[in-house]
Amino acid sequence: MLKCPATPPLALMAPEEGFLGLDPADAFSYDEAKAVVVPFGLEASVSYGGGTAAGPAAFLTASHQVELFDEESWSEPFRNWGVVTLAAPEIAAEPITAALDQIAGVTGALLKDGKFPLVVGGEHALTPGAIRPYLERFPDLVVLQFDAHADLRDGYDGEHFSHAAAMRRVLDDPAVSLVSLGIRNISASEIPFLEANRDRIHVHWAKDRKNWNVEEIVAPLKGRPIYLTFDVDGFDSSLMPATGTPEPGGIFWDDAIQIIRAAARTGTIVGADICELAPIPGFHGPDFLVAKLAYKILSYALEKRGDPN
16 A cells, blocks of 8 residues: 555555546645545444444445546546545544544644545544544634534433534534534434524524525635535435435435535635445445535535645
8 A cells, every 4th residue: 555644654545446446647646635535434333223334435436436527617626636545444442532533643644734634434423533633723613514413412322422422522612613404303402502502503404495595504604614524314315315314304415515515615614524324235326425425525625725724
């Protein structure tokens, strides 16, 4: 495997095996690439359907079928920013905090090298670890969350860092604000925290999707650094059945793309993760959806500027 100069040393996949399955003739070196895809198949606190450990591998395989030409930009966007893929690490065993420390070390090293990390999981519990270096670097950080679930529980099933507490753990930092989209599942125990933090949590419920105003949704992002976290169960279950808790009544492709595009124009997307893909053997549609979503996120975030930071 190739080695990149970040600290700690990070192994790279060969370009034809990594994201987009690039021909070596079209590949970028680590130094040239602005984007780094980070497979991180964490599966430690799932509470219904399992399978997130297999998500990154399925995503990468599907990405080899994504058309490189994008009709919206009328170009092959990856050529403008370049991408490499880290080799999937051996994820630290229990406790879950060890895995969060591990992914924080990876994203921190990549940010230090001036890269745009896109972490692909793996369960949503990874986000409080992946985002940690951003909290240190960007004091005005806002999180843009696509999700079926609010994830505002203060732990779940005895695990303080459960996937069901992902946004609560992010919001432990009082400087962070949150814009959530597609929420259609919230517990009574989460309501007091939501109501006590209305000044920094903006929820756009899936039930109101037909009346969403994109400009109003992205207004809190104006001029700010944005960390985008996309739990794929934010999509309607008819579109995304390959996830631990598929929920009906969710968002569709055009909803997501319109908002991500607007967010990139309104603020600056500085990092992202995509979580909770649990592949269904022989059913490739959800894997491909996540691969194309990753390509669009990187394109919107990196076409806007020459430097991701």
